[in-house]
Amino acid sequence: MLGPSCYGACMNSKTCCVITSLAALTFAVGCATAPATTSTATIAATPAQQVAPTGIAKGAALAELKAGNARFVNSTATAHTWQSERVAKTGEFGQTPSVGVLSCADSRVPVEMVFDQGVGELFVVRVAGNSESDTAAGTFEYGFAALGVHTILVLGHTKCGAVDAAVAGKPLPGNMGSFTKVIAPALEGKKFDNLTAAAEANVRWQADQLLKRSEILRAAHEKGDLTMLRGIYEVETGVVRFID
Secondary structure, eight states: SSSSOOOHHSSSHHHHHHHHHTTSSSHHHHHHSOOOSSSSHHTTTTTGGGGGOOOOOOHEEEEEEHHHHHHHHOOOOOOGGGHHHHHHHHHHOOOOOEEEEEEEEOEEEEEEHHOOOOOOTEEEEEOOTTOOHHHHHHHHIIIIIIIOOOOEEEEEEOHHHHHHHHHHHHOOOOHHHHHHHHHHHHTTOOOOOOOOOHHHHHHHHHHHHHHHHHHHHHHHHHHSSEEEEEEOOOOTTTOOOEEE
C-alpha cells in the first residue's frame, strides 16, 4: 500500500495535520475513521518508536545528498548498518520520507545506494529517461501533501539510452517510443556537443514541466515549501553533479 498506515500517519503530527486538511482525498478517510484502540502512551513505549526518525531535515537536503554521494563514491557508505532498525520503524509506523527523486530506470543508478540513504529516506519514481508524467506528478503530490516531502530531485545520468534514442529520433518498436516522445521536447531546436549535455537539458526540462503540470507542487515551490534540485549521475565514476 502506498503511503503510511493510518497508525504511522497519526504518529507523525505534521503528516496527520496535512491528511486532515486533505480529507477529500480517499487515502485520508482511513485515518479519519479508524478507531483509536491504542493509547499514545502505549505506542510511545514500543521499541520500534525509539528508532531515530527517517528523513532529511528541511533545508539540509542538498548537503546531505552530497555527503551521502561522497560516502558512496569513497566506499564508506553507512546506510546498511542501521537498515534493520529502519525496517522495524517504517514497517510498524509507516513511511516519512522527505526527499522525492525522479530518476531513470537504468540499473546503474540505484538511487538509495548512490546517496547512501536507507529504508524510508527517499520517495522515488523511476522511468526510462527520468521523464515527468501525470503519474509522477500525482506521486510527488502525495509525497508532499501526506508524507512530508519537502524536496524533489530530478536525476539524469551520463550515457542515458533513452536520451540517446531521443537525440537519434528514430522510430522504436512496441511502446518504447513513449519515453522518447516525452524527452524530445527537451531537445527540440538545440544542438549538443555530447550526450551528457543533452541529458542535462532533459533534466532541466523535466523539472520545469513537473511544476507546470502540478498546481500543488508549483504552489508549494512558489511559497518556498518545496525545493527543486537537478542532478546528473556519472555512471563512470558514481559521482552526482548538481546542476542549475
